[in-house]
Amino acid sequence: MQILRKKYGEFTDEQLMQYLSKGDKRAFDELYARYSRAMLIYFKRMLWNDQEKAEDFMHDLFAKIIKKPESFDRSRNFKTWFYSVANNMCKNEYKKQEVRKNTSYTLDTGYQIKDHQGNVEREVQESMFQQAFEEKLEELDEKHSEVFKLRHFDGLSIKEIAGMLGANEGTVKSRLFYATKYLASGLQEFNPILNR
Numbered sequence: 058m059q060i061l062r063k064k065y066g067e068f069t070d071e072q073l074m075q076y077l078s079k080g081d082k083r084a085f086d087e088l089y090a091r092y093s094r095a096m097l098i099y100f101k102r103m104l105w106n107d108q109e110k111a112e113d114f115m116h117d118l119f120a121k122i123i124k125k126p127e128s129f130d131r132s133r134n135f136k137t138w139f140y141s142v143a144n145n146m147c148k149n150e151y152k153k154q155e156v157r158k159n160t161s162y163t164l165d166t167g168y169q170i171k172d173h174q175g176n177v178e179r180e181v182q183e184s185m186f187q188q189a190f191e192e193k194l195e196e197l198d199e200k201h202s203e204v205f206k207l208r209h210f211d212g213l214s215i216k217e218i219a220g221m222l223g224a225n226e227g228t229v230k231s232r233l234f235y236a237t238k239y240l241a242s243g244l245q246e247f248n249p250i251l252n253r
Contacts, residue, residue: 070135078126089119096143099211103147114150118143137220140213144221186247193243197236204229205236 065073065087076084096118101111121142122129130138194202207213207221215233219226 070139071131074122074126074129074131074135077122078129085119085123088122092139093119095211096139099140099143100147102206102210103144104150114143114146118146134217134220136213137217140207140211140217141221182247186244189244189247190240193240196243197239201232201236201239204232205240208233 063076063083065083068076068084068087070088070091073084073088077088093115096115097111100114100118101108104110104114118139122139129135194205197205204218204222207218208215213221215226215229218224219229222229
């Protein structure tokens with residue numbers, strides 16, 4: 058008798074959660090493979106660029122779905138629900154640290170200019186752009202910067218962001234448009250078309 062193996066990579070996230078709720082460890086392994094890296098990056102960005110804290114939070118998040126897979130609302134998209142849980146964990150940490158208003162989100166500033174034949178001028182320009190971009194992003198209020206980051210750093214769709222934040226898609230689009238327009242106008246000096 059030939060046993061057919063389940064191809065976990067072909068299952069949707071929601072199907073994997075159904076298998077996980079029945080105690081299927083391989084379903085968890087597949088979800089972990091799909092989301093662990095993205096969640097580590099998300100937590101690191103949200104938690105003051107603290108690698109150790111990000112790893113702890115990422116493991117805690119996956120521990121939650123192992124311990125209580127039934128907490129997943131089957132009427133929702135898994136990815137949206139998962140990011141909502143992660144977002145709530147961050148909000149709870151902000152409250153615990155009582156520094157929510159002073160939270161600093163930064164991109165990796167470890168950009169190094171290589172000491173070999175290359176376009177040093179271009180590399181300096183890119184470094185200057187990155188610094189200016191980070192500063193402009195910090196100037197945005199939280200609701201606009203959060204939407205921009207979720208869309209462009211985490212790659213979530215408008216629908217997923219709306220579901221995560223409990224806002225309608227029109228509001229998310231409006232915030233994203235405002236943030237993009239603000240950043241573009243503040244970074245015009247780096248636009249090669251305008252600076253010819």
